[in-house]
Amino acid sequence: MFEKVAFVGGGSIAEAMISGILVKGFLRPDQISATNKSNKARLDYLSKSYGISCNADKKEAIAGADVIILTMKPADISDAINDIKPYVQLNQLIITVLAGVSTGYIADALGLEIPVIRAMPNTSATIGYSATAISAGKYATSDHVQQVELLFSTIGTTTKVDEKDMHTITALSGSGPAYFYYTVESMEAAAAEAGLDETIAKELIIQTLVGAAEMLKSSKYTPRELRKNITSPGGTTQAGVEILEKYNYQEALIACIKRAAERSEELGSAFQIKK
Ligand SMILES: NC(=O)C1=CN([C@@H]2O[C@H](COP(=O)(O)OP(=O)(O)OC[C@H]3O[C@@H](n4cnc5c(N)ncnc54)[C@H](O)[C@@H]3O)[C@@H](O)[C@H]2O)C=CC1
Numbered sequence: 001m002f003e004k005v006a007f008v009g010g011g012s013i014a015e016a017m018i019s020g021i022l023v024k025g026f027l028r029p030d031q032i033s034a035t036n037k038s039n040k041a042r043l044d045y046l047s048k049s050y051g052i053s054c055n056a057d058k059k060e061a062i063a064g065a066d067v068i069i070l071t072m073k074p075a076d077i078s079d080a081i082n083d084i085k086p087y088v089q090l091n092q093l094i095i096t097v098l099a100g101v102s103t104g105y106i107a108d109a110l111g112l113e114i115p116v117i118r119a120m121p122n123t124s125a126t127i128g129y130s131a132t133a134i135s136a137g138k139y140a141t142s143d144h145v146q147q148v149e150l151l152f153s154t155i156g157t158t159t160k161v162d163e164k165d166m167h168t169i170t171a172l173s174g175s176g177p178a179y180f181y182y183t184v185e186s187m188e189a190a191a192a193e194a195g196l197d198e199t200i201a202k203e204l205i206i207q208t209l210v211g212a213a214e215m216l217k218s219s220k221y222t223p224r225e226l227r228k229n230i231t232s233p234g235g236t237t238q239a240g241v242e243i244l245e246k247y248n249y250q251e252a253l254i255a256c257i258k259r260a261a262e263r264s265e266e267l268g269s270a271f272q273i274k275k
């Protein structure tokens with residue numbers, strides 16, 4: 001069990017994780033620290049909201065942590081590593097949630113044969129519903145993986161994966177909530193255009209989404225069969241889905257996920273292991 005966890009990066013995903021970890025009581029606020037690039041107001045907000053210790057000083061922020069969680073944007077990884085490198089100890093475990101960036105690059109940039117675990121959570125971590133994929137870097141043991149699974153299981157489900165699949169997974173479940181939010185935005189817009197009360201529309205759309213998700217989880221039917229069950233011949237669903245087909249909805253979603261995965265590769269391509 002971890003004694004102290006330090007977040008290097010204090011943005012959306014760090015907050016979602018901190019919130020989820022505290023809600024589940026996995027760690028106490030005094031076991032969590034966070035630092036960021038330079039935004040003091042943001043650190044004050046995190047400290048006030050969650051009771052965690054926030055420190056602009058990188059050395060202080062990671063001192064005594066058994067785990068350092070890297071939660072900055074991929075573009076900032078190089079600077080962030082330079083900032084913490086002098087203070088990182090070999091007995092610390094590094095977790096990275098960065099899109100695209102490999103565990104090998106991080107160990108290499110730190111110049112240590114240090115355990116690094118790559119995780120891809122999503123922002124549903126805030127309420128304990130993240131789908132987190134986890135893969136181990138070269139120096140991480142199965143014990144490290146188990147501990148990290150335990151940590152992430154406080155904010156949702158965990159799935160062990162090969163690091164080579166992380167680009168696709170980032171596109172699928174890391175970015176995934178956004179695709180559903182986009183769909184809900186569109187359904188809300190349609191309801192508004194039809195003059196439906198906003199509160200009523202919201203209630204119906206969200207419960208429809210939750211119900212469909214629960215059906216996907218518990219039913220023995222495939223998504224296609226579930227869809228067919230709703231689609232009465234000549235009925236409303238068929239008429240609606242025909243429009244989705246006309247607009248190549250399925251191709252659009254497939255292209256969306258392919259492009260997001262490709263973007264993950266692009267983001268990581270600047271951060272390759274030096275030969
Ligand atoms: N937002 C999301 O849904 C998810 C994001 N991720 C990954 O998490 C990472 C962070 O994403 P967000 O939280 O959305 O970004 P964000 O922009 O909200 O937060 C980034 C944080 O990193 C900090 N930072 C930048 N340079 C730094 C440095 N040198 N030292 C310390 N901190 C530094 C910033 O001050 C900021 O607090 C990205 O790499 C992204 O790929 C992974 C899964 C889901």
Ligand SMILES: O=C(O)[C@@H]1CCC=N1
Pocket residue numbers: 099170174175
């Ligand atoms: O959009 C991004 O790059 C990050 C990675 C997964 C979710 N958000």
